Amino acid sequence: xxxxxxxxxxxxxAALTRLGNRLxxxxxTLALVTTLNLALGRMIPREPLEMxxxxxxxxxxxxxxxxxxxxxxERGFRPxxxxxxxxxxxxxxxxxxxxxxAREEDxxxxxxxxxxxMEGDTDLGLLVKNxxxxxxxxxxxxxRLSPQELLHRLRARLNPSHGI
Amino acid sequence: xxxxxxxxxxxxxxxxxxxxxDHGANCxxxxxxxATNARNFTGLNFDDASIKQGIAxxxxxxxxxxxxxxxxxxxxNWLQWTAxxxxxxxxxxxxxxLADPGLMEYxxxxxPKLRLxxxxxxxxxxxxxxxxxxxxxxxxxxxxxxxxxxxQVEHVVKNTPVEIEVFGFGGLCVMxxxxxxxxxxxxxxxxxxxxxxxxxxxxxxEETPAGMETRLNGILIDxxxxxxxxxYPTLCKGRFEVDDETYYAIEEPASLxxxxxxxxxxxxxVSAIKIEGRQRSPAYVTQVTRVWRDAIDTCRRDPEHxxxxxxxxxxxxxxxxxxxATLGAYNRxxx
Numbered sequence: 001x002x003x004x005x006x007x008x009x010x011x012x013x014a015a016l017t018r019l020g021n022r023l024x025x026x027x028x029t030l031a032l033v034t035t036l037n038l039a040l041g042r043m044i045p046r047e048p049l050e051m052x053x054x055x056x057x058x059x060x061x062x063x064x065x066x067x068x069x070x071x072x073x074e075r076g077f078r079p080x081x082x083x084x085x086x087x088x089x090x091x092x093x094x095x096x097x098x099x100x101x102a103r104e105e106d107x108x109x110x111x112x113x114x115x116x117x118m119e120g121d122t123d124l125g126l127l128v129k130n131x132x133x134x135x136x137x138x139x140x141x142x143x144r145l146s147p148q149e150l151l152h153r154l155r156a157r158l159n160p161s162h163g164i
Numbered sequence: 165x166x167x168x169x170x171x172x173x174x175x176x177x178x179x180x181x182x183x184x185x186d187h188g189a190n191c192x193x194x195x196x197x198x199a200t201n202a203r204n205f206t207g208l209n210f211d212d213a214s215i216k217q218g219i220a221x222x223x224x225x226x227x228x229x230x231x232x233x234x235x236x237x238x239x240x241n242w243l244q245w246t247a248x249x250x251x252x253x254x255x256x257x258x259x260x261x262l263a264d265p266g267l268m269e270y271x272x273x274x275x276p277k278l279r280l281x282x283x284x285x286x287x288x289x290x291x292x293x294x295x296x297x298x299x300x301x302x303x304x305x306x307x308x309x310x311x312x313x314x315x316q317v318e319h320v321v322k323n324t325p326v327e328i329e330v331f332g333f334g335g336l337c338v339m340x341x342x343x344x345x346x347x348x349x350x351x352x353x354x355x356x357x358x359x360x361x362x363x364x365x366x367x368x369x370e371e372t373p374a375g376m377e378t379r380l381n382g383i384l385i386d387x388x389x390x391x392x393x394x395x396y397p398t399l400c401k402g403r404f405e406v407d408d409e410t411y412y413a414i415e416e417p418a419s420l421x422x423x424x425x426x427x428x429x430x431x432x433x434v435s436a437i438k439i440e441g442r443q444r445s446p447a448y449v450t451q452v453t454r455v456w457r458d459a460i461d462t463c464r465r466d467p468e469h470x471x472x473x474x475x476x477x478x479x480x481x482x483x484x485x486x487x488x489a490t491l492g493a494y495n496r497x498x499x
Contacts, residue, residue, distance in 0.1 A: 048207055051206075091371075103179075103445070103446050103447045103450075104447060105447055106444055106445040106447040106448035106451070106483060107445055108443070108444055108445070108448065108483075108485075109447075109448065109482065109483045111394060112393050112394050112395065112484070112485055112486070113393065113394075114376065114388065114391065114392070114393065114394055117369060117371055117376065118369055119368075119369055119370055119371065120368075121364075121365075122364040122365070122367040122368060122369065123206050123363070123364030123365045123367075124364075125364065126205050126206045126207055126208070126364040127206045127207040127364075128207075129207070129445070130176065130177065130205065130206065130207030130208040131207045133176065133177050133179065133180065133445045133446060134176075134177035134178060134179065134207070134214070135179070136178060136179055136182075137179070
């Protein structure tokens with residue numbers, strides 16, 4: 001049953017982590033801030049985020065070797081180019097960030113399990129977590145990314161008479 | 165035959181409320197975005213628009229919405245609490261969960277049709293106290309503090325006309341509910357008056373070579389070694405040095421899980437089971453509501469042969485705080 005699909009537990013291999021550490025961090029940071037800015041005022045309400053204005057954030061995707069630094073201001077999110085101390089750092093593995101976005105895992109559960117760490121201003125972290133939890137997301141269905149489902153959709157696209 | 169056991173699930177926001185409704189809650193309990201409830205954390209809870217939407221969503225599906233107004237107002241902020249009662253009544257909630265007798269009197273006088281529940285924060289552990297609240301303020305349900313054994317819960321149920329709600333699952337603390345001063349002592353903020361135990365502004369986590377350190381207002385309260393499960397940053401669950409030994413001197417982080425007691429809770433006539441966790445995300449609410457709905461339905465069909473499944477227990481253990489789940493005081497042999 002695809003409805004019971006759970007994101008598998010995976011960790012990106014250490015060799016790729018080392019590679020990730022050496023790659024420029026700007027492209028993924030730009031992708032993240034662009035996505036956040038697109039969502040701002042639409043899916044993500046601006047008003048509760050006022051407390052974040054002028055604050056510096058770091059997202060560490062541990063197994064991908066990514067450290068994404070950005071800030072929030074009146075005009076939205078923007079990348080940061082210096083490594084000075086952020087107000088809030090959130091660290092987790094790729095798999096757990098995806099599970100959080102998909103609302104498959106609870107952040108407190110990951111914290112108890114030592115898979116999610118929030119360093120710096122905890123109140124900012126709570127604001128971010130609770131604001132994201134309060135958003136009514138269009139349903140992200142991880143099952144739609146399963147190999148069978150992707151194959152099924154690809155077949156349907158190549159042969160529309162079968163439909164989905 | 166008494167009314168079926170109600171499943172009361174937590175919601176810190178609209179998505180959590182909706183998922184609780186969708187997965188089988190009979191009631192969802194909520195709070196407004198201020199100090200009038202005991203989960204007053206930054207960014208959590210409902211503004212007017214979202215609570216209205218939540219009430220409409222739940223009522224369309226036959227589910228009740230309760231609003232916790234379970235902190236204690238002071239002289240200078242009394243009007244904020246009475247305004248919250250007025251708002252809850254105007255929005256058409258099914259009950260308000262109160263702890264302060266003054267507020268109960270206000271609600272009874274001004275909103276005689278509004279159903280009142282006595283919060284766990286009211287800390288009423290005997291039927292005389294519960295009956296007093298019933299006679300004077302007309303409370304129709306009481307949430308029992310998590311300190312009573314099963315025999316004591318049964319004794320309360322037998323001696324009161326008030327519906328009894330008990331905690332079935334979720335984080336545990338020292339259970340001095342409504343009277344705990346530990347958070348206020350360390351941070352200046354208490355769950356009783358400001359609605360937050362260990363508020364985010366006082367909490368700092370840091371990964372160090374020795375492990376992850378938790379500080380509360382600058383005071384180191386715990387350090388978790390590699391792979392060791394972490395708990396909430398509360399003083400009662402900190403590790404302290406006592407006589408040259410460092411250990412959980414007050415309480416070890418643990419979660420309550422009473423799934424195996426379901427047949428007994430039903431037999432003694434408990435009216436509702438409460439799931440702790442308004443501070444948790446919609447993912448937790450989904451997981452826990454699903455398991456408890458399934459368990460309650462299974463137990464109702466055949467209480468004699470009810471046994472929690474390994475899958476239910478695994479799902480609940482996964483989201484639990486600390487490294488152990490306990491039956492709490494319910495299975496204490498002594499009273």
